[in-house]
Amino acid sequence: xxxxxxxxSLRHDSYNTMLLRNVPLDLELWDGLKEIPxxxxxxxxxxxxxxxxxxxxxxxxxxxxxxxTPEYNAxxxxxxxxxxxxxxxxxxxxxxxxxPVVVIGASTGxxxxxWAQSELRKVLAxxxxxxxxxxxxxxxxxxRFDADGELLDENLKEQLQEAADxxxxxxxxxxxxxx
Amino acid sequence: MxxxxxxxxxxxxxxxxxxxxxxxxGFAVEYMIGTFRGSFSPVEGTLAVTEDGxxxxxxxxxxxxxxxxxxxxxxxxxxxxxxxxxxxxKIAFSATDIVRDGDHIVVNGELTIKGITxxxxxxxxxxxxxxxxxxxxxxxxxxxxxxxxxKFGLNWNLPLPNGKPALANDVKLTADLYLVKEx
Numbered sequence: 001x002x003x004x005x006x007x008x009s010l011r012h013d014s015y016n017t018m019l020l021r022n023v024p025l026d027l028e029l030w031d032g033l034k035e036i037p038x039x040x041x042x043x044x045x046x047x048x049x050x051x052x053x054x055x056x057x058x059x060x061x062x063x064x065x066x067x068x069t070p071e072y073n074a075x076x077x078x079x080x081x082x083x084x085x086x087x088x089x090x091x092x093x094x095x096x097x098x099x100p101v102v103v104i105g106a107s108t109g110x111x112x113x114x115w116a117q118s119e120l121r122k123v124l125a126x127x128x129x130x131x132x133x134x135x136x137x138x139x140x141x142x143x144r145f146d147a148d149g150e151l152l153d154e155n156l157k158e159q160l161q162e163a164a165d166x167x168x169x170x171x172x173x174x175x176x177x178x179x
Numbered sequence: 180m181x182x183x184x185x186x187x188x189x190x191x192x193x194x195x196x197x198x199x200x201x202x203x204x205g206f207a208v209e210y211m212i213g214t215f216r217g218s219f220s221p222v223e224g225t226l227a228v229t230e231d232g233x234x235x236x237x238x239x240x241x242x243x244x245x246x247x248x249x250x251x252x253x254x255x256x257x258x259x260x261x262x263x264x265x266x267x268x269k270i271a272f273s274a275t276d277i278v279r280d281g282d283h284i285v286v287n288g289e290l291t292i293k294g295i296t297x298x299x300x301x302x303x304x305x306x307x308x309x310x311x312x313x314x315x316x317x318x319x320x321x322x323x324x325x326x327x328x329x330k331f332g333l334n335w336n337l338p339l340p341n342g343k344p345a346l347a348n349d350v351k352l353t354a355d356l357y358l359v360k361e362x
Contacts, residue, residue: 091250091251091254092250092254097254097258098258098259098265125258125259125260125335126255126260128254128255128258128259128260129258129259130259130263131259131260
């Protein structure tokens with residue numbers, strides 16, 4: 001089973017990347033976001049840009065994805081939105097189609113990127129992903145991690161566990177067994 | 180499939196199969212400032228009426244058969260946000276009772292969309308059999324109902340600039356069916 005972790009932040013010491021490392025799943029962190037070119041339908045023809053091909057392959061090959069997003073101007077960072085736009089095409093064969101995904105987020109402000117998370121859920125659902133009903137918002141991020149990047153707050157750890165469990169429950173194999 | 184026996188006017192006996200070429204299930208829903216329509220086809224199904232009046236009516240369509248005018252919208256409708264065709268590939272109806280009074284017909288039954296089954300009442304008209312151009316006996320059945328899409332887990336919406344939701348919850352469903360008698 002492969003579960004991809006995608007951080008919407010490009011910063012080396014990103015709190016969102018840090019948050020992904022605290023998710024109680026064996027995540028494969030994807031680090032190709034900065035290389036994704038701006039979406040241009042003229043470029044969305046075979047062969048697509050190599051960075052896009054690698055991203056689409058990584059997403060298509062994953063059983064599920066955890067997105068961690070910061071919040072820029074009350075919304076999703078442009079580069080992350082741009083990546084989702086690439087992942088939403090081609091329609092009917094998009095890498096995100098039916099893919100179980102969960103959205104979490106961290107921000108330096110008080111609200112834990114909840115508006116960006118909400119917008120990212122909307123965007124992912126429109127792109128065809130199976131967005132699970134879970135939310136983890138880590139506000140005041142600089143105070144929530146220790147020097148090694150470990151999450152300090154037990155309540156937030158429980159929320160991460162719940163989000164992980166909710167995501168796992170949506171994996172096709174689990175659904176088939178449940179049925 | 181349930182067996183029903185209540186009719187005021189007899190239904191034509193025999194096994195009547197939906198003619199998929201001419202039959203269609205449609206939907207209409209208020210969207211922004213107008214009525215948006217789409218359809219599902221082909222539709223398959225059977226009305227079976229025995230000599231003693233026992234009746235069965237059931238039909239289905241593939242969720243992936245949804246027809247709208249835009250490919251992108253069509254794919255969005257198949258996604259988990261709408262019909263979730265990957266996990267709920269069939270839209271199905273099965274009657275629990277049918278009452279015919281002249282040309283009018285009322286069908287109670289169970290409708291399954293997105294894997295969720297809800298009771299519905301369909302009302303419409305039924306035409307007596309005619310012989311078609313190919314020598315087959317054929318009847319026409321038109322039914323409609325209104326369902327709340329959110330009861331089937333189709334919850335998508337977006338607010339308009341005026342704050343009101345873009346898409347209504349009530350959806351009118353129509354079934355325009357041609358049924359051909361099995362030889």
